[in-house]
Amino acid sequence: MAKQVVPESDRRRRRPTKQGGVLSHALIVETALRMLREHGSGGLTVRRLGTALGADPSTLYRYFRGIDELTLAIGDELVGRALRGWEPSGAWRADLRELGLRIHSAYLAHPQAAVLTASRVTGRSHEVAADEAVLGLLRTAGFPDASAVRIYQAFIDQSLAFAALDAASLALPDAARRADEEVWRATYARLPAESHPHIAATAHLLVERMNRSAYPTALEMLLDSAEAQLAAVPGRAPGAGGRTPGRSAPRRGGGTAPQAGPRGGRPGRLGGDG
Amino acid sequence: MAKQVVPESDRRRRRPTKQGGVLSHALIVETALRMLREHGSGGLTVRRLGTALGADPSTLYRYFRGIDELTLAIGDELVGRALRGWEPSGAWRADLRELGLRIHSAYLAHPQAAVLTASRVTGRSHEVAADEAVLGLLRTAGFPDASAVRIYQAFIDQSLAFAALDAASLALPDAARRADEEVWRATYARLPAESHPHIAATAHLLVERMNRSAYPTALEMLLDSAEAQLAAVPGRAPGAGGRTPGRSAPRRGGGTAPQAGPRGGRPGRLGGDG
């Protein structure tokens, strides 16, 4: 058995599969993404993936140490897509908004994959870039370091957390999702006003809203609060951010746009058991 | 084979297990929670749960349609615990804060279980109560219905989303979590200032903060924004909320405290594939 997986960059001999395909990390990840889309978040299995690639299942262990490592690679791919082509405009609020929405929608473009990876620490290459960018936006905007770090963490985690939550809904099989929506409509829309006055009074609004992600709202609220905090910083004029709710500001170029740095990860937080 | 699972309330004949135990939904869920704590989030298996209960694995199918239904029951239990004993004080901001923190920490008290359930739609009994409570707090505070619904959704989803994210960290095996923290420290603390100036400048703050949940910060920011929106409502004096960051306000009793209502769930949101 292979004790060590050969890193992609060191691969020389590419031997075609019995069915003629030539494997690579990229091809495997891509195929895995397709399989997740087609078979749902539980549909990624080594056997099936092997079949789809026209290779023996065990072959995959030449490329990844196990299915977990493959999962992380998939997550890394999603993060990479989120940042691809992004450039700051110079208006911190608009930039943060766009960054958040990009991360969110990159995950939601592959909900089944996002379910598996969004709340996982990838420990891979694209995260440092995003972190540096966010911190840069905040510090350049004038936030003191302590605030910048606090807000940065809330921003990043909020984006990932909502991505995971929203992906879970999207990843449900169509039938199950429709059934869930029906339950919602049937239950909430009919709660008697005596027992649940507030739900009853707003049922129409609830039914209408509940099919949309709350992330844009939550993000905007976070930016509101940040902007207010910035205005309160001594020696600073209020209203420094680009206030353009729901739309991204035009690009102005310049600013901080770091590329992917060395490996790093968002480690586990809080103390607790295993 | 049993086509239908007998609901807990209809059970009459309780036949002891070969090893003497008497099963029930409650006992099974409780045992499952213990097993998750002891064996990690992947450690809940029908076979193992059967052994722990002193029963044949297949017996569990007399109580739950499958492991998925059991999972949802576990989630429901966590939600129930979050609300147990909660009462509003009358100060909307303090009440929302406490509610959010309660939900968050109820999940985090069982991280391995939370990982499995926090981003799942439980479709069970305790959610309506929480929803009514949150909507009630907001509408009573004076938010117009449209705002109340928007903020309610952001609040609830943010709480669940962070619970899932934070639980994922806590649920890691001790060794993996420590390793992750070390990676973080080793990588971020040593990034050269030339390539990553902002991370380098705030490394000490980052390392210090990253082991804590960002949820309290994000929650406070959401409440900030809500309070500002409330102040802007025509015909309303500013500063209506109890401003007591980080502490819960003293109880005053009264207010809206609905009990668990009929079944209902947070359905899948957004349109997308399955």
Add this chain to the structure above:
DNA sequence: CGGCGAACGTCAATGGGGTTGGCATAAGGT
């Protein structure tokens, strides 16, 4: 141009998982 070592794909096997159909039995109502 020929050989050799290692890289790579394949095979077969292991241990574990969820789930099911059939069956024995004891619990409860009568």
Add this chain to the structure above:
DNA sequence: ACCTTATGCCAACCCCATTGACGTTCGCCG
């Protein structure tokens, strides 16, 4: 005390991830 049937148990099915040994073929090196 009897009968019904809910309930627990058994054995079996099929799928999964992972591993170790094996044979083939690639690509380097002389």
